[in-house]
Amino acid sequence: xxxxxxxxxxxxxxxxxxxxxxxxxxxxxxxxxxxxxxxxxxxxxxxxxxxxxxxxxxxxxxxxxxxxxxxxxxxxxxxxxxxxxxxxxxxxxxxxxxxxxxxxxxxxxxxxxxxxxxxxxxxxxxxxxxxxxxxxxxxxxxxxxxxxxxxxxxxx
Amino acid sequence: xxxxxxxxxxxxxxxxxxxxxxxxxxxxxxxxxxxxxxxxxxxxxxxxxxxxxxxxxxxxxxxxxxxxxxxxxxxxxxxxxxxxxxxxxxxxxxxxxxxxxxxxxxxxxxxxxxxxxxxxxxxxxxxxxxxxxxxxxxxxxxxxxxxxxxxxxxxxxxxxxxxxxxxxxxxxxxxxxxxxxxxxxxxxxxxxxxxxxxxxxxxxxxxxxxxxxxxxxxxxxxxxxxxxxxxxxxxxxxxxxxxxxxxxxxxxxxxxxxxxxxxxxxxxxxxxxxxxxxxxxxxxxxxxxxxxxxxxxxxxxxxxxxxxxxxxxxxxxxxxxxxxxxxxxxxxxxxxxxxxxxxxxxxxxxxxxxxxxxxxxxxxxxxxxxxxxxxxxxx
Numbered sequence: 001x002x003x004x005x006x007x008x009x010x011x012x013x014x015x016x017x018x019x020x021x022x023x024x025x026x027x028x029x030x031x032x033x034x035x036x037x038x039x040x041x042x043x044x045x046x047x048x049x050x051x052x053x054x055x056x057x058x059x060x061x062x063x064x065x066x067x068x069x070x071x072x073x074x075x076x077x078x079x080x081x082x083x084x085x086x087x088x089x090x091x092x093x094x095x096x097x098x099x100x101x102x103x104x105x106x107x108x109x110x111x112x113x114x115x116x117x118x119x120x121x122x123x124x125x126x127x128x129x130x131x132x133x134x135x136x137x138x139x140x141x142x143x144x145x146x147x148x149x150x151x152x153x154x155x156x
Numbered sequence: 157x158x159x160x161x162x163x164x165x166x167x168x169x170x171x172x173x174x175x176x177x178x179x180x181x182x183x184x185x186x187x188x189x190x191x192x193x194x195x196x197x198x199x200x201x202x203x204x205x206x207x208x209x210x211x212x213x214x215x216x217x218x219x220x221x222x223x224x225x226x227x228x229x230x231x232x233x234x235x236x237x238x239x240x241x242x243x244x245x246x247x248x249x250x251x252x253x254x255x256x257x258x259x260x261x262x263x264x265x266x267x268x269x270x271x272x273x274x275x276x277x278x279x280x281x282x283x284x285x286x287x288x289x290x291x292x293x294x295x296x297x298x299x300x301x302x303x304x305x306x307x308x309x310x311x312x313x314x315x316x317x318x319x320x321x322x323x324x325x326x327x328x329x330x331x332x333x334x335x336x337x338x339x340x341x342x343x344x345x346x347x348x349x350x351x352x353x354x355x356x357x358x359x360x361x362x363x364x365x366x367x368x369x370x371x372x373x374x375x376x377x378x379x380x381x382x383x384x385x386x387x388x389x390x391x392x393x394x395x396x397x398x399x400x401x402x403x404x405x406x407x408x409x410x411x412x413x414x415x416x417x418x419x420x421x422x423x424x425x426x427x428x429x430x431x432x433x434x435x436x437x438x439x440x441x442x443x444x445x446x447x448x449x450x451x452x453x454x455x456x457x458x459x460x461x462x463x464x465x466x467x468x469x470x471x472x473x474x475x476x477x478x479x480x481x482x483x484x485x486x487x488x489x490x491x492x493x494x495x496x497x498x499x500x501x502x503x504x505x506x507x508x509x510x511x512x513x514x515x516x517x518x519x520x521x522x523x524x525x526x527x528x529x530x531x532x533x534x535x
Contacts, residue, residue, distance in 0.1 A: 098164050110167060118171035126182035138185050147181055147188065 017054035028064035030105035056096040253356035290350035291366040293357030300333040392432040392444030
């Protein structure tokens with residue numbers, strides 16, 4: 001496509017870092033797609049992405065870039081890439097990725113992240129979950145007992 | 157993860173096996189709230205497909221035993237018992253109907269009781285309980301429960317003679333919301349005769365159905381407030397009756413609510429079982445459509461073939477409950493794959509007298525069943 005100028009968009013992370021990306025990449029996010037549609041067809045667009053830091057955004061954009069050109073790859077290639085991509089994310093990044101994909105409406109990434117978290121917490125005890133995610137146990141011992149009792153059936 | 161919102165947590169939780177989900181009720185209040193939310197159950201089901209635990213209940217003294225039949229690995233000598241039902245001093249006489257975690261049972265001395273939560277054993281005594289009913293049914297109107305009792309004829313005390321002739325049906329309904337009974341009399345086009353024991357109705361959509369001894373189906377609309385909202389639907393096959401009004405060839409009909417939200421009708425003549433589905437067109441005309449024909453003859457069921465008293469259509473699987481009486485009663489639950497025609501015995505009762513126990517086919521919904529069963533038992 002020589003001669004056709006690629007449409008670019010500028011995304012601004014919450015800490016003020018600008019990312020210039022192709023429109024088709026940015027449109028992987030429904031949030032941005034809608035914002036672009038509303039704003040008409042301006043040449044230069046700046047879209048602020050609140051609540052998403054530059055570190056997270058760059059990782060999110062890495063995902064978007066790959067998936068924007070998904071048609072060029074075999075399906076299992078994309079799958080492999082997804083697997084590797086989410087594998088190298090640590091718990092903190094995973095947390096931010098989930099939040100970012102939620103606020104930016106990137107369903108694929110959301111699913112990928114949720115799957116990963118699910119695989120991490122599967123089979124763990126409630127206490128382990130609390131430790132892992134830094135959640136405070138806000139039940140009184142009586143409430144906890146009540147829930148436990150509700151959950152229990154006896155095996156013969 | 158503490159700061160993640162409900163939608164994100166939900167996305168994670170629906171990707172977990174049910175057992176994990178239930179354990180995670182204990183994580184914190186927020187998580188408990190998310191999981192208990194009815195919307196969550198819906199989201200979970202739409203992501204993972206509908207799941208139910210099929211099996212049957214058996215009463216023994218003040219316990220109710222649950223025998224799951226979905227998974228043949230699970231049934232082996234293992235049953236689940238409810239905790240002793242609170243406030244019942246005497247043994248449970250019989251289980252009459254069950255629906256979505258709620259059980260209607262009769263205590264020999266106290267009359268009808270509604271077991272509101274089969275897991276905690278929470279019991280609800282029905283005030284001014286009627287002494288008997290021909291048809292009974294449980295309808296859920298969260299957080300309340302509505303009970304429907306149906307009688308052949310006007311008044312609860314009728315002679316056998318008037319009962320046979322009457323074209324009237326009396327509905328007595330009770331709701332836990334108002335704690336009161338209401339009575340309604342409905343005139344039918346045909347005489348409705350229930351089975352001898354209390355008959356548990358099947359709820360499909362906004363209607364409840366009972367099977368008559370003649371093979372006809374009585375429909376009761378939940379929104380029913382006036383006469384005429386109730387009607388009889390003819391059986392799907394050409395019928396032939398003997399003197400007692402029992403069907404000569406096809407018998408042991410059962411009704412069942414399929415996972416697709418349609419009413420299924422099953423009958424068998426010892427050699428084959430036929431399954432119909434009730435279709436309704438735009439003008440609300442209802443007709444039966446033959447769905448499956450299952451050959452029973454070749455599978456060599458033990459001894460005297462009793463009757464198929466229940467069926468479940470889920471992932472094209474049918475469960476049949478056969479029993480035989482020769483002084484001692486025993487029976488077995490057979491799983492029948494409608495697609496491949498393979499049968500499998502999934503449960504055999506002990507050969508003991510069943511007179512003091514009652515066995516009721518029971519379908520647990522995913523919630524709250526999931527709290528006590530391994531997820532692989534779900535179909």
